Amino acid sequence: MHCTRPLILGAKGTLGGQLLKLFPDAVGWDREDVDVLDFPSLRAKIADLDTPPDAIVNCVAFNDVDGAEDHPERAFALNADLPGTLAHYTRRLGIPLVHYSTNYVFDGVAGEYSEADTPAPLSVYGRSKWRGEQLLLEAGGQGYVLRTAVIFGPKGASDLSKKSFVEIMLDLSAKRDTIQAVSDEINSVTYAPDLAQATHDVLKQLPPPGIYHATNTGAASWFDFAREIFRIAGRPVTVLPVPSTHFPRKAVRPPKAVLLNTKLPAMRPWTAALAEFLHSQ
Numbered sequence: 001m002h003c004t005r006p007l008i009l010g011a012k013g014t015l016g017g018q019l020l021k022l023f024p025d026a027v028g029w030d031r032e033d034v035d036v037l038d039f040p041s042l043r044a045k046i047a048d049l050d051t052p053p054d055a056i057v058n059c060v061a062f063n064d065v066d067g068a069e070d071h072p073e074r075a076f077a078l079n080a081d082l083p084g085t086l087a088h089y090t091r092r093l094g095i096p097l098v099h100y101s102t103n104y105v106f107d108g109v110a111g112e113y114s115e116a117d118t119p120a121p122l123s124v125y126g127r128s129k130w131r132g133e134q135l136l137l138e139a140g141g142q143g144y145v146l147r148t149a150v151i152f153g154p155k156g157a158s159d160l161s162k163k164s165f166v167e168i169m170l171d172l173s174a175k176r177d178t179i180q181a182v183s184d185e186i187n188s189v190t191y192a193p194d195l196a197q198a199t200h201d202v203l204k205q206l207p208p209p210g211i212y213h214a215t216n217t218g219a220a221s222w223f224d225f226a227r228e229i230f231r232i233a234g235r236p237v238t239v240l241p242v243p244s245t246h247f248p249r250k251a252v253r254p255p256k257a258v259l260l261n262t263k264l265p266a267m268r269p270w271t272a273a274l275a276e277f278l279h280s281q
Contacts, residue, residue: 003055003096003203007046009036010059012158014151015100018196019057027053030158036060037077039085055096055203058086061129063162065104068125069250079128084135091141096206098199103149103188103215105130108254111186114262115147115211123251133211144202146195146214147259150225153192153277166277169226173235183223183241186256188215191273198264213259216270228271232278 004025010016011028020028027049034042046053061079062068068075083099090097104126105119121127136143152164163171172179198214220228223241230237244253261267 003206005051005053006055006057006098006203007049007053008057008059009034010061013059013156013161014153014164014192015156015195016059017156018153018192019059019199021193022196022200031160036082039089043089052093053095055098056086056090057098057199057203058083059100061100062125065123065125065253066250068123068128072124072128075124075128076131079125080131080135083132084139087136087139087141087143090143091139094142096142096144096203096209097136098144098146098202099132099136101129101133101145101147101211102126103147103257103259104254105133105147106254106257108257111256112258112260113213114260115213122254125251137210142206142209144207144209145211146199146202147211148190148195148214149188149257149259150215151190151192151195152274165222165225166229166274169229170233170235173230173233173237177236178238178240179226180240180242180246181221181223181226182244182247183221184243184255185253186219186221186224186258188213188219188257188259189225189270189274190215191267191270191277194267194273198267202264207263212263213261214264214267215259215261216267216273217261218269218271219256219258220270228274229278232275 006026008028012030062075105121106113107120119130133145152166227239
């Protein structure tokens with residue numbers, strides 16, 4: 001089975017917008033279309049579709065890492081309860097579910113993590129995302145968890161679509177010639193169009209259900225990332241490395257949580273994806 005008509009939830013976000021380009025027959029809903037936490041109304045709306053979806057791709061998330069410390073109930077509702085409920089629903093329908101998780105399910109002590117490594121999240125956000133993974137897998141259907149990290153790319157159509165680190169840095173560089181960036185937090189980096197393509201490939205090939213890592217190859221600190229942005233963009237900005245303690249934040253971040261992709265085909269280096277994005281601006 002090759003899924004061509006997915007229902008994309010969170011379709012106006014950065015990732016959702018890229019998925020719609022790859023699935024021309026998809027149905028895309030965002031917050032103005034349905035309240036995903038009102039599951040009876042979501043189920044009824046899906047049942048009313050002329051053509052039922054052949055998969056559901058859930059791009060909805062509470063992704064304010066610091067805000068989750070203040071709003072744990074909301075974080076768990078969106079990041080755990082929703083994918084768990086969707087997993088039971090898609091199992092009954094007999095269709096696949098794709099859901100996205102994060103490198104922040106890990107504590108960053110080991111530095112690099114494969115799909116089989118055991119999570120140990122440090123924050124409410126990380127715990128809520130890990131719980132979502134568990135609930136999805138426990139449902140027993142054809143569920144795919146794609147763990148990713150530090151997404152950048154064209155901004156989504158929603159007013160609530162957050163600016164990526166790339167856009168934030170470019171905005172700052174228009175106002176100042178020296179910028180401080182954290183050098184002791186290292187993550188994988190992911191280009192939204194490449195993650196959308198990886199999702200498309202999963203729904204085409206339908207590998208065994210489970211957890212998959214889907215990020216561009218390589219890793220970077222925020223300092224490395226900022227420096228590469230300005231180098232490629234040709235901006236004469238000095239980037240100063242600072243420790244994470246320089247910017248006090250509510251949530252604890254892992255010091256190094258790089259996702260090793262051992263199951264899906266490798267994606268191109270993040271630097272190549274960044275160059276494509278910046279040259280397209």
